[in-house]
Amino acid sequence: MNISYFSNTKTMSQKAAAIVLEDLEKNASLLLCAATGSSPNILYQLLGEAYERQTTLFQKARVIPLDEWIGLATPKGTCHAYIQEKLLLPLHISKDRYFGFNAEADDLEKECNRIQKTLQQEGPIDLCILGLGKNGHLGFNEPATELKSHCHVAILAPQSQEHSMIGSAATKPTKGLTLGMQDILDSKKILLLVSGDGKEEVTKQLRSGDVSNDCPATWLWNHSNVQCLVTHDKFVL
Numbered sequence: 001m002n003i004s005y006f007s008n009t010k011t012m013s014q015k016a017a018a019i020v021l022e023d024l025e026k027n028a029s030l031l032l033c034a035a036t037g038s039s040p041n042i043l044y045q046l047l048g049e050a051y052e053r054q055t056t057l058f059q060k061a062r063v064i065p066l067d068e069w070i071g072l073a074t075p076k077g078t079c080h081a082y083i084q085e086k087l088l089l090p091l092h093i094s095k096d097r098y099f100g101f102n103a104e105a106d107d108l109e110k111e112c113n114r115i116q117k118t119l120q121q122e123g124p125i126d127l128c129i130l131g132l133g134k135n136g137h138l139g140f141n142e143p144a145t146e147l148k149s150h151c152h153v154a155i156l157a158p159q160s161q162e163h164s165m166i167g168s169a170a171t172k173p174t175k176g177l178t179l180g181m182q183d184i185l186d187s188k189k190i191l192l193l194v195s196g197d198g199k200e201e202v203t204k205q206l207r208s209g210d211v212s213n214d215c216p217a218t219w220l221w222n223h224s225n226v227q228c229l230v231t232h233d234k235f236v237l
């Protein structure tokens with residue numbers, strides 16, 4: 001894992017955008033896996049600005065979400081709404097190039113199988129954009145004795161249920177749909193963005209290089225092409 005440090009989220013996001021655009025230049029039909037949350041916010045905004053400068057940039061790019069909350073009563077706060085607002089609309093990603101998850105499906109196991117099939121057909125993911133959960137999770141792969149390889153319904157850790165995306169939800173989701181650890185590790189390249197409050201301890205654990213299920217993000221040390229970008233305003237190096 002290659003870790004670089006930035007003094008603020010803007011400079012971190014500029015580097016992240018440069019990486020995405022460079023990969024897109026090499027492969028116009030890039031399959032991008034998109035995390036949600038606050039960490040990739042400015043990155044996505046910068047990609048929108050890149051589109052404004054060159055409207056043909058994303059005309060073949062494909063997007064798959066990393067995860068989705070289960071049980072939100074309204075579309076507000078869903079990963080789908082976030083991705084639609086920050087990526088699909090600004091980058092003009094057409095419906096046939098977006099492989100969304102249906103967290104309202106009657107049979108969620110079937111939905112996981114459908115997502116897995118889509119990933120087999122469209123994948124592997126070329127560039128996987130991840131955020132770091134406060135408890136070290138990736139997507140909704142929460143710390144556990146055994147991590148799941150593929151798309152599954154995850155029971156959310158208490159910390160995940162406090163995430164700002166669902167802060168105003170009347171009923172807090174207790175479950176989520178997520179790509180599994182192997183799905184993430186099968187990506188050709190991974191971009192892990194680390195920013196935000198309350199991640200000091202988990203960042204220390206990640207930087208230690210010890211791979212442990214207690215901090216699923218540490219599994220990224222087993223991948224040969226990971227760029228980890230950290231904002232160090234909050235982290236003692």
Ligand code: GLP
Binds near residue numbers: 134139140
């Ligand atoms: C949430 C999201 C993840 C995200 C992570 C970190 O659980 N479902 O996709 O990567 O938390 O979020 P943030 O970047 O807001 O800290």
